[in-house]
Amino acid sequence: MSKQAAYASDLRSSPVLTAVLTLALPVVAQSLLQVLIGTVDLKMVGVLGADAIAAVGMGRQVIMIIMILVLAISTGAVALVARAVGSDDQHGTSRAIGNAFTLVILFAAVMSPIGLATAGITLDLLGATDLVKELGLDYMRIFYISVVFFLGHFMAKAVFQGGGDTRTPLLIDIIMNIANVLFNWLFIYGVWIFPEMGVAGAAMGTAISRFIGASLGWGALLSGRFAIKVSLPHLLSFDTKGMGEILRIGIPSAFQGAARNISNVLLVAILARTAVDMAAVSAFTVGMNLNQYALMPGLAVGTAAAALSGINLGANDPKRAEASGWSAAGVGAGIMSFFGLIIFIFAPWLLAFFNDDPDMIRVGVVFVRIIALSEPFHALGIVLSRTMQGAGYTYRPFQVTVFSWLFVRTPLAWLLATQTGLEATGVWIAISVTTVLFGLLTLVVFRRGAWKTARVSQAA
Numbered sequence: 001m002s003k004q005a006a007y008a009s010d011l012r013s014s015p016v017l018t019a020v021l022t023l024a025l026p027v028v029a030q031s032l033l034q035v036l037i038g039t040v041d042l043k044m045v046g047v048l049g050a051d052a053i054a055a056v057g058m059g060r061q062v063i064m065i066i067m068i069l070v071l072a073i074s075t076g077a078v079a080l081v082a083r084a085v086g087s088d089d090q091h092g093t094s095r096a097i098g099n100a101f102t103l104v105i106l107f108a109a110v111m112s113p114i115g116l117a118t119a120g121i122t123l124d125l126l127g128a129t130d131l132v133k134e135l136g137l138d139y140m141r142i143f144y145i146s147v148v149f150f151l152g153h154f155m156a157k158a159v160f161q162g163g164g165d166t167r168t169p170l171l172i173d174i175i176m177n178i179a180n181v182l183f184n185w186l187f188i189y190g191v192w193i194f195p196e197m198g199v200a201g202a203a204m205g206t207a208i209s210r211f212i213g214a215s216l217g218w219g220a221l222l223s224g225r226f227a228i229k230v231s232l233p234h235l236l237s238f239d240t241k242g243m244g245e246i247l248r249i250g251i252p253s254a255f256q257g258a259a260r261n262i263s264n265v266l267l268v269a270i271l272a273r274t275a276v277d278m279a280a281v282s283a284f285t286v287g288m289n290l291n292q293y294a295l296m297p298g299l300a301v302g303t304a305a306a307a308l309s310g311i312n313l314g315a316n317d318p319k320r321a322e323a324s325g326w327s328a329a330g331v332g333a334g335i336m337s338f339f340g341l342i343i344f345i346f347a348p349w350l351l352a353f354f355n356d357d358p359d360m361i362r363v364g365v366v367f368v369r370i371i372a373l374s375e376p377f378h379a380l381g382i383v384l385s386r387t388m389q390g391a392g393y394t395y396r397p398f399q400v401t402v403f404s405w406l407f408v409r410t411p412l413a414w415l416l417a418t419q420t421g422l423e424a425t426g427v428w429i430a431i432s433v434t435t436v437l438f439g440l441l442t443l444v445v446f447r448r449g450a451w452k453t454a455r456v457s458q459a460a
Helices: 002-012 016-046 050-086 090-125 129-143 148-164 165-187 201-223 233-237 240-271 277-314 316-352 358-372 375-390 395-418 422-450
Strands: none
Touching: 002 016, 002 277, 016 050, 016 148, 016 165, 016 201, 016 375, 050 090, 050 201, 050 240, 050 277, 050 375, 090 129, 090 148, 090 233, 090 240, 090 277, 129 148, 129 201, 148 165, 148 201, 148 277, 165 201, 165 358, 201 395, 201 422, 240 358, 240 395, 240 422, 277 316, 277 375, 277 422, 316 358, 358 422, 375 395, 375 422, 395 422
């Protein structure tokens, strides 16, 4: 029996909850580590002032719109890899990974020049002040130049996780994030022979660390020492049919991610035009970072659910695929609710850790406490949506996200912020209400069960 087959067999023979926890816990640790590094980034930048935080916040929102395009590759690749692993198709696994790598290179070649050309325009649309725009441009330019490393690291991690190996990317991320903190410190403050780059130094440190992560990830996949692997011929091939299948499955998820991030960008634009403007944007940036401590474990559990869904369907076991989705949703809701409660209780102190601006803290406390109330529903939406995506069923989750995040959240935020006098608080209420809506609608789609009959041609 191959390493791949043995690994899949172990996951399928263990109790459902055990399988969920086996895959989810390393990803939860990985996600919390990632958020912790983001917190350290903001703390380092925060000593430069509220404008520096706002610049990084606006830059990240714009970057996330671009980054979600990789979901079109990763979601399709995860579905194909998981199905191939479940059916012990080693050739199909390698082929899917190779096609994902080719698409990453092609996407980076397109995204880098477009991002560099439009960075200033997007910051203007967000309502950035002159200083915030200047700082934000420095941050974004470095990102776009090094975007291939970001995408490469993300993709290597995704295919490992899609095949059920969540420990290897955790080890790689530990190394990468240590490098991130080190190089951020060197470049932000100009330590030793390194130039003092301020906000741009945060981007430089992150770019170097992502190069390290991408190199380690693809090196591990090529080494043949792990259950999930890719052959060099598949890595260098140009398989248009295979790439088309990845995109067919993944494009709805890319649009789903785009809807979420476009909504966040529009929220930033609304906040920049409220009475406290940049303080509200800074509060949103810091509050979203704090919320990541609840959100990322939920996404991690969703990653495990996606892998188990595809692996079980690849082995023709839809009943276990559904059971793993329900079990993962319960785990995700519990974890996200726990972290949401911690953030709710300690909100003033957590916000003050980043910056002592009283307006930012006052507005931010209201923000994180309101959204903490909706965390259980957010977990339902995330985990059940990821379960369906792991099966290659991506269109309905996309529709739910577009409706709740764009068609309801954004207009409701504008209405409450500008027409009722609630200002930034109106935006926070809109976020929480539509998160509940997102969770409930996803639950309805999941229970209907159409996702269990989704077909992916490469797995066949």
